[in-house]
Amino acid sequence: MPRPNHPYADAAVLPDGDVIDPRAIVGGGDAPVELEIGPGRGGFILERLEAVPEARMIGLEVRLKWASIVDDRIKARGFGDRGRVFAEDARRALPRLTAQTVSAVFIHFPDPWWKKRHQKRLVASSHLLSDVVRLLVPGGELFFQSDVEERAEQFEALVSDVAQLAPAGDASGSARLADNPYSARSPRERRAIADGLPVVRLRYRKVPAP
Numbered sequence: 001m002p003r004p005n006h007p008y009a010d011a012a013v014l015p016d017g018d019v020i021d022p023r024a025i026v027g028g029g030d031a032p033v034e035l036e037i038g039p040g041r042g043g044f045i046l047e048r049l050e051a052v053p054e055a056r057m058i059g060l061e062v063r064l065k066w067a068s069i070v071d072d073r074i075k076a077r078g079f080g081d082r083g084r085v086f087a088e089d090a091r092r093a094l095p096r097l098t099a100q101t102v103s104a105v106f107i108h109f110p111d112p113w114w115k116k117r118h119q120k121r122l123v124a125s126s127h128l129l130s131d132v133v134r135l136l137v138p139g140g141e142l143f144f145q146s147d148v149e150e151r152a153e154q155f156e157a158l159v160s161d162v163a164q165l166a167p168a169g170d171a172s173g174s175a176r177l178a179d180n181p182y183s184a185r186s187p188r189e190r191r192a193i194a195d196g197l198p199v200v201r202l203r204y205r206k207v208p209a210p
């Protein structure tokens with residue numbers, strides 16, 4: 001939705017259209033890209049672009065200010081050809097992206113709201129998971145982390161209803177991972193570690209439909 005008086009009204013948004021191939025936005029070619037939902041201050045996307053030279057990433061951040069600042073930082077660090085952050089509500093943006101073009105979806109520390117009236121703002125929902133399944137290539141990964149055990153349990157319960165997302169954690173049959181294997185950490189993750197808070201990390205892999 002256009003917000004002309006907003007100081008970051010010029011934050012980049014996805015190209016127009018109902019069918020957008022994310023691969024075309026960050027380098028082109030057939031190789032799938034990675035998506036981060038709600039990158040906030042952007043530590044994860046920046047660190048991963050730096051650590052993994054073949055990574056091509058798109059962040060969808062609903063806050064115009066941070067979408068704009070992080071997109072500029074990515075460009076300033078010289079990664080603008082393979083990394084972008086767009087000012088988008090992921091719930092509206094994901095349905096516009098081409099199926100089977102994404103190798104990994106990252107959701108780090110989403111949804112800090114607890115009150116019932118905030119339920120409609122929650123990003124982690126069964127609708128979102130349907131889009132994630134549609135976007136992932138076979139074998140593609142969904143990674144979620146939170147320092148709120150109850151949030152993680154809610155997410156595990158949501159994913160347990162999705163037949164095409166199989167747990168891919170450390171132990172067989174579990175989605176839980178002891179550490180983050182992606183060579184990059186999100187700002188909230190760094191804060192949780194500094195504060196000594198336990199972090200629940202969950203990984204799933206897209207498998208064929210039963």
Ligand SMILES: C[S@@+](CC[C@H](N)C(=O)[O-])C[C@H]1O[C@@H](n2cnc3c(N)ncnc32)[C@H](O)[C@@H]1O
Nearest residue numbers: 038039040060061062089090108109186187188
């Ligand atoms: C608690 S912050 C965590 C930020 C970052 N992922 C981290 O771990 O440091 C949640 C982030 O998700 C963003 N967000 C919430 N709902 C969103 C949505 N529907 N689409 C895109 N971003 C969203 C918020 O603006 C915020 O930046």
